[in-house]
Amino acid sequence: MSLVGHKPPPIFRRGPAPLVRLMLFVSVCLAMLVSDLRFRYLEVFRHAMSVVTYPLQMAAATPADVVRNASVYFATLVEVQRDNAELRRQQLGSGERLLRYELLQQENAHLRKLLEMAQRVQTRSIAADILYNAPDPFARKVILDRGAQQGIEPGLAVVDAGGVIGQVTRVFPVQSEVTLLTDRNQAIPVQVERNGLRGVLFGAGQGRLEMRFVIGSADIQPGDRLVTSGLDGVFVPGLPVATVVSVDREGDAFAGIVCEPLAGVERSMQVLVIGRVDLPPAPPAPAPPVEKKKGKGR
Amino acid sequence: MQPSNRSSRILLPAKGWFIYLSLFVALGLEYIPTGRTPGVPDWVALVLAVWCIREPLRIGMGTGFVFGLLVDVGLGAALGQHALAYVVLAYLVNGLARRLMWFPPLQQALHVLPMLLASQVLMVVVRMIAGAEFPGWSYFLSSFTSLLLWVPLTYLLLLPQFQPVDRDDNRPI
Numbered sequence: 292m293s294l295v296g297h298k299p300p301p302i303f304r305r306g307p308a309p310l311v312r313l314m315l316f317v318s319v320c321l322a323m324l325v326s327d328l329r330f331r332y333l334e335v336f337r338h339a340m341s342v343v344t345y346p347l348q349m350a351a352a353t354p355a356d357v358v359r360n361a362s363v364y365f366a367t368l369v370e371v372q373r374d375n376a377e378l379r380r381q382q383l384g385s386g387e388r389l390l391r392y393e394l395l396q397q398e399n400a401h402l403r404k405l406l407e408m409a410q411r412v413q414t415r416s417i418a419a420d421i422l423y424n425a426p427d428p429f430a431r432k433v434i435l436d437r438g439a440q441q442g443i444e445p446g447l448a449v450v451d452a453g454g455v456i457g458q459v460t461r462v463f464p465v466q467s468e469v470t471l472l473t474d475r476n477q478a479i480p481v482q483v484e485r486n487g488l489r490g491v492l493f494g495a496g497q498g499r500l501e502m503r504f505v506i507g508s509a510d511i512q513p514g515d516r517l518v519t520s521g522l523d524g525v526f527v528p529g530l531p532v533a534t535v536v537s538v539d540r541e542g543d544a545f546a547g548i549v550c551e552p553l554a555g556v557e558r559s560m561q562v563l564v565i566g567r568v569d570l571p572p573a574p575p576a577p578a579p580p581v582e583k584k585k586g587k588g589r
Numbered sequence: 590m591q592p593s594n595r596s597s598r599i600l601l602p603a604k605g606w607f608i609y610l611s612l613f614v615a616l617g618l619e620y621i622p623t624g625r626t627p628g629v630p631d632w633v634a635l636v637l638a639v640w641c642i643r644e645p646l647r648i649g650m651g652t653g654f655v656f657g658l659l660v661d662v663g664l665g666a667a668l669g670q671h672a673l674a675y676v677v678l679a680y681l682v683n684g685l686a687r688r689l690m691w692f693p694p695l696q697q698a699l700h701v702l703p704m705l706l707a708s709q710v711l712m713v714v715v716r717m718i719a720g721a722e723f724p725g726w727s728y729f730l731s732s733f734t735s736l737l738l739w740v741p742l743t744y745l746l747l748l749p750q751f752q753p754v755d756r757d758d759n760r761p762i
Contacts, residue, residue: 429717
């Protein structure tokens, strides 16, 4: 507004001052950051935006696909033969274990029936390839080549031959994003295989893991194997996760427990996505005899 | 009329569709999955900075904000992280646009480098406050590769503006 009471001509009109606009945009960005990082409110918005970005992303992924396919094409015969021999050896070993496993499973089912215990959770698994590291340099994430169309859901566990490597955190139509165990914001409930002591394992950066909130006097020692406890209702119980490297009982009430993942968390290329199969709900208990309603309405 | 830059060349005004096309091409380059390779330039920031200098009245914080969000969604970063960085970058570059036009491209690049670094530092600070891991010093390499790309990129983006209004075979450009 000018002093004489009419607006400036359009060529001089430029809207609010730059500093005002900067403050406005910065505050909008900060609000978005907080609501995304702390509260995860913006997933819907992200999905809406990804409609725009998805075709462009698919186009941009083509060069990476070409490079990967070319490297497979030029793999030498010798390499393939060596791999094949190695796989046959492993196949023999695991075949023998599988025979025993089936026997044990039958025996287990039988014993559980005898004891009238609930059946263990059943699992289903989807094999997937790791396409590439997620581009965000601040997080430890990878992208898989399977997505919602192949039945992947957020929250499923991802394992390789050695053990758990992470958890599916975002699902796209034909791809999905896995947060690795070593990410600082990833947690997984575990128990010590030797004595069943429970705890929660967090990523600690630099490829290490840390078991937090275990009191200093707890029975845990270097070399212990940690497996998933399944208490979260998400992971299948009993998957190997990590070994304890060092236990520091000095300092405050909690022990500082540093662990190393058993799986090749940042190296493996082929993985299995494992989920629970939801069993049909138990038949409802026989309904108590219906009583007449008292009072109201009469 | 006062000259607004040192160049003796009179350029055509940049076409709107060309500006946005170049920004979308940069977005596509940004989406190429390069994993953790250090020193991959931030294409969108680079193209945005060029247009913020050349067209400060049309390209600024608003464009930076929108393209920042697109980058965030595509890269799976925290929503608002690149938007914040690009808004600040656009503010700084827009503010210096009049002065930068008086410098040859190489010196422009030296002016832009600290601004690109500042936007990267901003992203690191934001993410580390949120509890992420420090990505390592090689993360900042991308600003220096952007520095190398500045001169060819400016030339490339100005090419369509170099042509004469009406074509005349007897007149050199």
